Amino acid sequence: MPVFISSIPTIEEDDLKLCKELLSKNDVDDIDVKLSGFEDKKHFYTNTGRASLYTILKALEITKGDEVIIQSFTCMAVVVPLKWLDIKPVYADIDQDTYNISFESIKNRITDKTRAVIIQHTFGIPAQLEKIKEYIDEVNKDRDKKIYLIEDCAHCLNIKKEDKYLGSFGDVSFFSFGQDKVVSTTQGGCIVSNNEKLEKKMEEVYKNIPNMPARTVKYNLRYPLLWNFIKKVYYKPKFLANSKYFSKFTFGKFLIILFRFLGLIKSQASINDFGSPQKGVFKLSCKQKHLLKNQLDKIERLSKHREKITDKYSRLLDLDLHGSLIRYPILVDYPDLVKSKLQKIKVIAGNWYNYPVIPRGIDLDKVEYTIGTCPNTEYIVEHILNLPTGLEVTGKEAEKIVHIVKSHLI
């Protein structure tokens, strides 16, 4: 079975059947869907993780001229909502062994204008929350305007750090159900707040968010079906195999180009298009909530699988990473070369994050990142490769992957 790290890696037959059913219905009932560990909290569902972050920033009344500290080893999805609100992103460096924001770096970035720190649990590796929280609580004692802690749980769901779920440490947290996330509704996001006052504010902002347009709901439910089809035929006999120019062109690649041209599948982030809140912030549809629930009912099995594959990689590569990682990060000499070697065994690996703020090639002035300010990030982005841990990866497959990558580790 081919492995695709970034395209609905955990969607199964029952999810596909549900997508078809949902597409055939006019309307479905709204349902109450809760994430593990947050059963007693109110959930605010949005169309994407970035829309969730935007909603949080609005509720916290963080606005033009304010600063928010984020890690530089990240995705433009985190920067976009800041830009929508004219908030300045201030980049902190990461720790090399966890890929998460460095405590020391945060300390150096706090100014009078800082209003929040976003703590990202990269790849599902828990960040140093307790230490950061303790420090911020101390700093807040002398400030009129509090610095909030926002947990970015886009890479983690159902993960605990010492008996406490990730997402329950900060003031407020958001999750993503994008096409490459732990569970997927093609696009989707959710907010939970650990502070009742803030929950009330969130309600105020959330009630004014429009519903998702019907065509977008359709797009989101059709996407898993289309990708499932693409995966099945991806490596089918080389299309135009005898052509000098198109010999590497598989049927799957042809379909991707065709579906992209028809607007049936889109990439998640575009370097030239930051979008706008008017076009990019909606409530999650009820139909997608049903798809989400179907996957959340299976979350224990999905998490255990990722944990097992993570352990296997760590054992075979002699690295110290554990837990249910959404992707397994390694540092290699030539990531593109290793990636192409993996493609030969039908494994498409990932590149979160091969640039300070991906996608690679983004205008760094536009995202306000200055080269030289985060040396650890700048080193890692040149060497990072992500190995898949989703359901498509069996133990045997993990061994084959390790066989290829091992000699390239740095």
Ligand SMILES: Cc1ncc(COP(=O)(O)O)c(C=O)c1O
């Ligand atoms: C670290 C991080 N945070 C937030 C997001 C936002 O996700 P979404 O694509 O749902 O807006 C992403 C997306 O990949 C991400 O990688």
